[in-house]
Amino acid sequence: MAEIVPVDDPADPRLKDYVDLRDVQLRKLLESERGVFIAEGEKVVRRALESGHEARSFLMAPRWLETLADVLEGTDAPVYVMPEKEIERVTGFHVHRGALASLDRRPVPPVAEVLADARRVVVAEDLMDHTNVGAVFRSAAALGFDAVILSPRCADPLYRRAIKVSMGSVFWLPYARVEDWYGFPDLMRSLGWTSLAMTLSEDARDLRDVAAGDLGEKVALMVGAEGDGLSPHWSRGADVRVTIPMAADIDSLNVAAATAVACWALGPRPAGRAGPVVE
Structure with missing residues (x-):
């Protein structure tokens, strides 16, 4: 069972994993150096642990100890307990969803390993916004x-x-990171994938028409950076260029919205969900 550790000093070195969570550049450096990531909120913390990630520690206000009692019974990680105002001084923002956990990162698998058992994948190029x-x-x-x-x-x-x-969903949906950016379109083709590039190019076909055709067993939906979209190299390297027709005076959707529409059009029609319920 987890050890409950009251803490009254925001500068306590045991809280180092939680310092300045709103400073993106600092967090990128610290989390990569330490091999950690932070889960925020009761549901997300639960899902992180259910997916098999190992907790290093928890940070929460006293009122959340009972809510997460079943989770804390199954771990030996320390639980640092502080008043909410003091937690805000550590993290740099109000943790309104109650609980934080610091967890160990796992090694990211190679692209070929992730693709081996997949039939539908999203390929994202240069998305810089964490929300997207x-x-x-x-x-x-x-x-x-x-x-x-x-x-x-x-x-x-x-x-x-x-x-x-x-x-x-990042905890249980497999993902990998491309090493050879330039050779990636050719790699997908050599592995038997049909790549569909989301683009506004003049030769792009209506997504609905493409989705209704025979695309083969393995389909990769390629989406590009906010603003610029896919690079010319990846767009030209795709097997088919597709677009979502827009109403007058609107040229495109946000990349996250466009991805959702395209996934719906191209995805399977399963009887149930592939993973835990997403609320």
């Missing part, structure tokens, strides 16, 4: 896709904000 990355994971998971592949410059899916927006 989290939303892409949530849509892919909810609509029956098997994995997400990230380009080298995509934002970290285990950053606190991305985890929260994904509602924890």
Whole structure:
């Protein structure tokens, strides 16, 4: 069972994993150096532990000890308990969902390993916004896709904000990060994947028409960076370029919304959900 540890000093070194959670650059450095990530909120903390991630510690206000009692019974990690105002001094914001956990990161598997058992994947190129990355994971998971592949410059899916927006789907939906950005389109083709590039190019086909056709067994939906979209190299390297027709005076959707629409159009029609219920 977890050890309950009252703490009254926000500068206590045992709280180092939780310092300045709103400072994105600092957190990227600290979390990569320590091999950790932060889960925020009761449901997300539960899902992180249910997925098999090991907790290093917890930080919460006293009123959350009872709510998470069953979780704390199953771990030996320390639980640092502080008043909410003091927690805010540590983290830099009000933790209104009650609980935080610091957990160990797992090694990210190679692309080929993640693709081996997949049939529908989302490939994201250079998404810099953690909210969009989290939303892409949530849509892919909810609509029956098997994995997400990230380009080298995509934002970290285990950053606190991305985890929260994904509602924890980053914990159980497999993902990998591309090493050879330039050769990736050719790699997908060599592995038998049909790549569909979401683009506004003049030769792009109506997504509905493409989805109604025979795309083969393995389909990769490629979506690009906020604003610029897919790079010309990845767009030209795809097998088919597709677009979502827009009403007059609107040229496109936000990348997260476009991904959701495309996943719905291209995904399987499962009888049930592929993973835990996403609320």
